[in-house]
Amino acid sequence: MKQLFPRLSLAVALAVPALLAQAADQKQIERGEYLARASDCMACHTAPGGAPFAGGQPIVSPFGTIYGTNITPDKEHGIGQYSDDEFFAAVTQGKRRDGANLYPAMPYTSYHLMSREDSDAIHAYLQTVEPINRAAPVTSLSFPFNVRLGLMGWNMLYGKDVQLAPADGKSEAWKRGQYMVDVLGHCGECHTPRGLPGAMQQDKRLTGGLLNGYLAPSLLADDLAARGWTHQDLSTFLKHGMSAQGTMFNEMFPVFHNSTVGLNDQDLAAMATFLLGDQPPQARTLAAVPTDKLSASAQRGRQHYLNVCAGCHGVEGEGKPHIAVAMQGNTTLRLEDSRNLVRVIEDGIGEQKFAGFEHMQPMPAFADKLSTEQLADLVNYLRQAWGGQPTELAVNQVEQLKADASAEHKAH
Amino acid sequence: MANRPLQLTLNGQSVGPVEVPDDLPMIDYLHEYRNLTGSRLGCGQGICHACVVIVDNPDGTSEEVRTCITGAHFFDGKKVRTIEGHAHRDESGKVTELNPIQQKFVDKFAFQCSYCAPGFVNAATVLVEKLQRQPIKKSQMEQVIEDSLGHHICRCTGYVRYYSATRDVLLDLDLVKEG
Incomplete structure (x- = not known):
């Protein structure tokens, strides 16, 4: 018995840190899953009816069709060989592991302000999804957009353009909402008009953009209030895909299923706070017209x-x-x-x-x-x-x- | 709600003008104003298609229109056929001959409770008329029937016999070519 206790103590001493590390990993993976949802990675990296994150979703652009890539942990066709550093570079700078530039359909112009901790968590989560050994369809753009080197110039001119509005004097909820909307949610990628080279017009941020012939409406506080939106309605809309103002449809409908439905109430409320401001303008009501x-x-x-x-x-x-x-x-x-x-x-x-x-x-x-x-x-x-x-x-x-x-x- | 005049051709007969409310659903007009109760009010939401009538377009085509979600005034000036308009009748109004779809549905026991039958008869009739203008190949037949009848709901699950009867009619009327 005398010998047994020291052995047990040793076993416990060795096992506890390992278990704690495992629990921490699991916590990081769960957090990464949530953040991947908040970042709506699925929208582009999962084809309709396809395996999660295996790529293949066509993204029609004025320059040609770009296909979402395979970001499962497959070592040949996915991102199985990416280190945390390389993943962070891809997400925030649009740099592929081999150094090539990603097409700016990847919203690194928004993600470039993602925290390293969040990027690592998303990477940890993606390493747990089923690896799919299949290449996504090859993107073929018209000249000169098919020259990846040319994207270096595009990046110099337009990349990393998203600058967050000053947060001085704003509430914590507003700041969290800003990160959710402007960085992770990359809402501005659709709700901001784009100029001729396809870059967002930063001086018209969130004032509304065109997407496949539909208007992604203005998300400015005054415009939202003029259309009748309240803080509660916006939170409800994001959580349930519908509110008194109608339902999500067209390009916004998959955003609901892939992203907003799975966000917690606190974050949804924060997004509404950021969009409408800490002091929301009065929502406009309309009288019936005889x-x-x-x-x-x-x-x-x-x-x-x-x-x-x-x-x-x-x-x-x-x-x-x-x-x-x-x-x-x-x-x-x-x-x-x-x-x-x-x-x-x-x-x-x-x-x-x-x-x-x-x-x-x-x-x-x-x-x-x-x-x-x-x-x-x-x-x-x-x-x-x-x-x-x-x-x-x-x-x-x-x-x-x-x-x-x-x-x-x-x-x- | 205000009334407004409605005039249409119903089963070959010119009807109206008659004043009806501007928001009156067509199914209510047929039931309450014309006593044509064969078109069935099922879901009332445009899903089950038990209420469909046939509209004959000026270009010679015909199409189904759901009367539970369509206002009576949509049909103003249009030519409309309901389930009551298909069979031949004698001078006393007694039915002497069903149309080929109706007859085949009866022969093949295609329906049970019959609530959905008027809708299926109209859908299959529209299909027959479409193929009379443009026959199809045999290899297309199953898909064409599915496309034409697939949106009709039968709660007695009589689909197999509806489809089978429709298939027989298309072949009997020589609307399907080899290939």
């Missing part, structure tokens, strides 16, 4: 609405739970730019499944069902009745938006 106050076009549009929309969206635009969103308070109707409204009516929206049992039924496409004149009247009605947008759209403006939509369909 029918006789509508323009002639909008009055014609009202009958089109009753004919083909009211069955699901309600006669008074009240919507139906689990079927169709309300028009009252809908954020898309409140956008001055009617592009998204026209596109949604033209293209429809497929059935949407949200968290739990929540879902919305498919919305039909009306491209072949409504004439351009009818569409213009309908859009004018929706904007005037529930959008607070009295500006009339002329038929030729709707014609142009339809032509833009058609060109986008061909491009994809």
Whole structure:
């Protein structure tokens, strides 16, 4: 017995640090999984129906189609040979392990402010996913964008451009929200307009951008408030993919499933705090507009609405739970730019499944069902009745938006 | 809600103008104003397709339209066929002959409770008319039937016999070519 105790003590002395290290590793991996979700790595690095992080998601750009790469720990086609240093360089500087430049579809212009600790955690997590021994499709861009060396020049001119707004005097929640929105979430990559070389226009940060023919709307506090957003609504929208203002759709829908649905309430609230500010502006409410106050076009549009929309969206635009969103308070109707409204009516929206049992039924496409004149009247009605947008759209403006939509369909 | 005049052609007969509310769903117009109760109100959300009618377009094509989510005034000036309009009748109004789809559905016991049957008859009728304009190859037949009937819901799960009966009609009417 005398001998047994010292042996046990030795065993415990050796095992405890190993267990603690293992627990720390596990904690780092879990943290990395959360941060990978917050950074929405899946959006580009997982093809529809494909293995997680195995790449293959096509990203259509004006310069050609770029394919998300395989970032599983596979040593041949993935990032299995990356060290923490190399991973950090790839994420924050767009530098591949072999020294080549990554295409700026990789949002290192946003990630460049990611902390080393967070990068290491994401790397630790990615090393635990199933390695997939398959190369992602090869990206082929038109000249001169296919010359990776040329990206060095692009990086010198435009890379690392995202500069955070001063945080002096801001709350801790605001600062956390800024990191979540501007760095990890890289929201500005879509919600900021891009100039000709494809770089974000930093002086117009979060003022709205165009993506595949849809408007990624302005996220500035005053613009959000003008469209009726409150702090609570924004948090709810990010957590559930829907709120009183409508549902996430188009390019924002996968963001919900890949990213925001899995974020904790504290971070979601922080994102809302950052976007609306520590002292949010008053959300604008709209009074119902009586029918006789509508323009002639909008009055014609009202009958089109009753004919083909009211069955699901309600006669008074009240919507139906689990079927169709309300028009009252809908954020898309409140956008001055009617592009998204026209596109949604033209293209429809497929059935949407949200968290739990929540879902919305498919919305039909009306491209072949409504004439351009009818569409213009309908859009004018929706904007005037529930959008607070009295500006009339002329038929030729709707014609142009339809032509833009058609060109986008061909491009994809 | 205000009333407004509605005029349409319904099963070959000109109807109206008659004043109906501007937000009246077509299914209610058929049931309450025309006493045509064959079009069924199922889900009321545009999903089950038990309520579909056929609209004959000016270009000679025909299409299904869901009446539970479409307002009556959408059909103003249009030519509409409902389930009541397919069979031949004698002067007293008695049915003397079903259309080929209806007859085959009966022969093949395609439906059980029949609630979805009017929708399936209309969908298959639209398909027959489409193939009469443009026949298909035999290799395409299964997919074309799926594309035409797949969005209709039958809670008695009669799909196999609906599809089988439709397949027989397409072959009987020589709408499917070898290949």
